[in-house]
Amino acid sequence: MRQIGLEILKDRKSKILSAVIYHYIKTGKPVGSNALIEEYNISLSSAAVRNLMADLEKEGFLSHPHTSAGRIPTDKGYRAYVDTLVKLQNFAIEEEAKLKKEYERKHNETEAILSETSRILSCLSQYTGFVVAPKTQYDVIKNIELVQISNEELLVVLLTQSGIVKHKRVKIFLTQVQINKLRNFLNDKLRGISVAQANKRILLEIKNFRQNEAVILDAAEKIGDVFYNIQDDVYVDGTSNVVTVENFNDFEPVKSLIRFNEDKEKFIKIINKDFSSTGINVKIGSENTLAELKDLSVVTNVYKCDKCAVGVLGIIGPKRMEYEKMMSLVNKVSEMLNNFFKNKK
Amino acid sequence: MRQIGLEILKDRKSKILSAVIYHYIKTGKPVGSNALIEEYNISLSSAAVRNLMADLEKEGFLSHPHTSAGRIPTDKGYRAYVDTLVKLQNFAIEEEAKLKKEYERKHNETEAILSETSRILSCLSQYTGFVVAPKTQYDVIKNIELVQISNEELLVVLLTQSGIVKHKRVKIFLTQVQINKLRNFLNDKLRGISVAQANKRILLEIKNFRQNEAVILDAAEKIGDVFYNIQDDVYVDGTSNVVTVENFNDFEPVKSLIRFNEDKEKFIKIINKDFSSTGINVKIGSENTLAELKDLSVVTNVYKCDKCAVGVLGIIGPKRMEYEKMMSLVNKVSEMLNNFFKNKK
DNA sequence: ATTAGCACTCTTGTTATCTAAGTGCCAATA
């Protein structure tokens, strides 16, 4: 982890850096020395400020679009800003109340809550909001239901602790009596354990239960495979918010963002890989492993369900975002989602 | 319905119109009189062509970006082109084979097929492809499964003829014995009828079955409500394809297209309203009721499942699209989806 | 009816010029 603290940035310098970034985020235009001393009470001459900015540029925190332009932050600059200069804001009381109400309104369907949460994130941030569903692999099995839907296909319906319902067809044919036996067997043996463990457990139990009908055990084995191939969902909202001339002036970053959004599988993989550490997580521009995100910043947090199954939520926006606000927002919303799942138990 | 046939366009004129639109679609630049006589074998002078183009402009088929520019088609021009001048092309044999293979590969999960179909549409068109799932209201009930998931919530799982699985939580608590009775009751009475009729049928049957336990009948009534509020799904792919400088040079149409895609409910409503007539359907620019689509063209066709439950599929692209190709594509893909559902029965 | 020819219009690209913003550096200063 990079450690760029106030320690190594002399006090005055860090004040300049902070002011430059703050101002750039507000205006989107390169910040000159005069603009700085006018708008922030800096008791220095413009020349002194220029010297300091030149230093900050040498150290890699700021850069120059061209010789005669003001300074703009580099990714390293944003990073220092986020690491040391940002304080989480308190939420406006009205907004928090509004949020709470939203969650109380429809509290039954987990999927609806997740989708609503991504909408809330996008609305309040004015950027792209997303919620990756609790990782099914770490989720706990609550119930398994079986329905014969044709003479060659059985529908397996899985309900997890976090309230998510998944279903999959499997090539199996059984009589009603056999289905009942299998259902009891599966629920008996798998209820309460994680989805990831399910397959192993089935194989284990099959060994112990040789007295059961072979057909049923074969079917159980087949169903075991289902648990490996469960695709998690992701809810994305507000992509159009990011599409503005203000944020970008050519189509490429926009295109790649949309493409990223459309490829759910990739989305989930990347998000889970890069953003699964606990606590608020910020990746700025090139810090993102994915080329599609190199002109964007991502702010995330994990949320927990039953202390083990976890999901990730967050926002994606331009690098020039109000980090304080966004981090506070993501923090608050993940808290609320935690609460939702806590009450669910 | 507009009727702009060859009847009212004198033969030579319609040839000019056709050539102008064809050329504009290819190049994207206003078409001048010289370009026309050079590239298409028109045995007229440029002046004569100019006169004809002036006529076509007066009649509203062409327009002028500015005095000294060539002509571009109006929406009315495109309409005439599509209505009278387009012939469906045959599909390249390799492409058709590729398509067929795709459908044979994964033929079990209906949802997967629909999602795959939207991907195929987007890939082959290079625009946005979409598939609206078969209208659940017109779909036929195949099976209803019930799972008590807590001491206040019952999960209702609905499987339809077209292979789509829907689930919803309902505030009901029953014993296992009661659940079994209710399940039998529901499947007995509802299997084979359409989702739209389900609620009415339940109410009817409740009257006839007063001997049953009141708790169960109350639950059945509650479940009846579920059938009213089923949200259909829509699968969209390739939105990023439409986002190019070639198609647009400002962000607004792109933004509104993305926003439209994100609001599934609105999407489905509009598509169902405007595109549910059978046969290939084309709406050009301002012919779309939705402002978001006024700079785009939409090509759709319906697909049938079991002769009654129907869905819509199609593509959304710039007005300047190759209509022949797109209409042929949509036609072919809807045919294949029809086949998929026919084999399913 | 069709065409050749020409004046006219408008876009596009190029070049030159000017202005404003902002830097970098240096000599003066407290």
Next chain:
DNA sequence: TATTGGCACTTAGATAACAAGAGTGCTAAT
């Protein structure tokens, strides 16, 4: 020695002038 005022220098961006090119509309001739 740290800070400051001053000044030369650089660059983007705006504006205007100009030429070239494309294409039209109209008219007179065929």
